Amino acid sequence: MKRFFLTSLLIIILAFPAFSYQELPGKGITVRPARATWDTGYFQEALIRRALETLGYNVKKPKELQNALFYKSVALGDVDYWANGWFPNHWGQTPKNFKKKAGIYGTVVKAGGLQGYLVSKSAVDKFNIKSLDDFKRPEVKKAFDANGDGKADLVACPPGWGCALVIDHHMKVYDLANDINLIKASYAASMAEAMARHQKGEPIFFYTWAPNWTIFKLKPGEDVMWINVPKIIPRSSQKGAEDRMTVSGVKGAVTDPLKAGFVVSDINIVANHKFMEKNPPIKAFFSVFSLPLEDINEQNTKMYEGEKSEQDIQRHVDQWIEKNKEKWNSWLEEARKAAK
Known part of the structure; x- marks a missing residue:
């Protein structure tokens, strides 16, 4: 009996580290995320x-x-990732050596950066x-x-916003200056x-843009x-991305496809290559993680209405996970499988 007990105990002791490794593949590893300065991107980061904390x-x-x-910091390896990449819009803000050092490792929302x-x-x-x-009618x-x-009032963008330049361009090329009054005060x-x-x-x-309250x-x-815009006439900064200014499958569009007139971006996860090579569970998680745009809009609305502290955002995360347990657990399982 004693020998049986000791043998059983030894089996448990030997098995426990393997079990811990699978459940917590990130134990002992430090991760340095970044996030964007606009709060409509906070939710996916949180x-x-x-998830990574749950993985250890x-x-x-x-x-x-x-x-x-x-983009400079992630290429240098000073930070590891963020979930706020808007591509193709952001390519022009990446350093020359960016693609050698970092890249896109997941898509949070396909065509989520709609404007x-x-x-x-x-x-x-x-x-x-x-x-x-x-x-004009x-x-x-x-x-x-x-x-x-005598003009139609359009809630536009305040001076200094990138969208303000595109809207001004539209007023000029479509000859709308005498027909539309741009409201450029606080959005x-x-x-x-x-x-x-x-x-x-x-x-x-x-x-407006998405995600947004x-x-x-x-x-x-x-x-x-x-x-729609009447036809696609890109600004100089939009040239080369004309195919991303028309988008299909937009819910609530007057036509399909919609001629948006703005470059429609995917919202992506961007990470350092070396960091990803060393962390297969994170790479696996990033590859399956995605969010419905409506869920981000709903959370952004809560922030707009005053629930914008870190505690509030963590509560929103709790609520989302509770509603999406099966999906959430499947993502974590994919990450754990990558560690085996």
């Missing part, structure tokens, strides 16, 4: 951080970096609005003229005013519709 990794607090600085113009669905139906060109301008200047304040008009049943016209509050296909 979910990935939670010691994950440092993420460094918040501007785009160009991140464009939206119009109240009721107005789209009433006036048969398909593109920006329809705002007198009856359309009148319907969207909130300040009485949040301008959208709050537009939301108030919408709640009164008045038509609204605005630019705007298209959670105003659902494309139900409250608003994405509309």
Whole structure:
């Protein structure tokens, strides 16, 4: 009996390290993430951080970096990854040697970096609005003229934003300067005013991007519709990416495909090559991790409404995992398999 007990104990002791290794393949390994400066990208970073911690990794607090600085830092190996790559938009912000040192290792949302113009669905139906060109029609301008200047009011981008340059380009090349009034004040304040008009049943016209709280509050296909630019005429900075300015399968678009007029990017996970080679479980996790755009929009809306502390974001992560346990556990299993 004693010999049997000792033999059984030895088997358990020998088996336990292997079990621990499989469950916690990241034990003893430190990971240095980064995240973008815009808070609409915080959620996916927090979910990935939670997953890596669950796998045993010691994950440092993420460094918040501007785009160009991140791509330089990840190429140098000063940080390991982030989940805020927007490609092809971000290629122009990467250093010359970037592809030799780092690359894309996962897609959070295919075509998630959508940008464009939206119009109240009721107005789209009433006036048969398909593109920006329809705002040259007198009856359309009148319907969207909130300040009485004879032009349709468009919630645009504040000066200094990249989208402001594209919108100004559209006003010029489509000859819309006399038809559309660009509201360039604080975007949040301008959208709050537009939301108030919408709640009164008045038509609204605005630019937005995804992920964003705007298209959670105003659902494309139900409250608003994405509309086209008349034809694709790229700015100099958009040349070479014309094929990404038209996109198919956009929910709530007036046509399929939609001529967005902006470069539509995928939201990607970007990581250092050497770091990934040393960490197959992380590579496996990145390859299967993805999020519905609607889930990011919903979380972004919670942040917009005031739930934006780190504790709030961690609670949002808890809630998402609880709702998606099967998917979450399958991702972790894929990562653990890669460690065997």
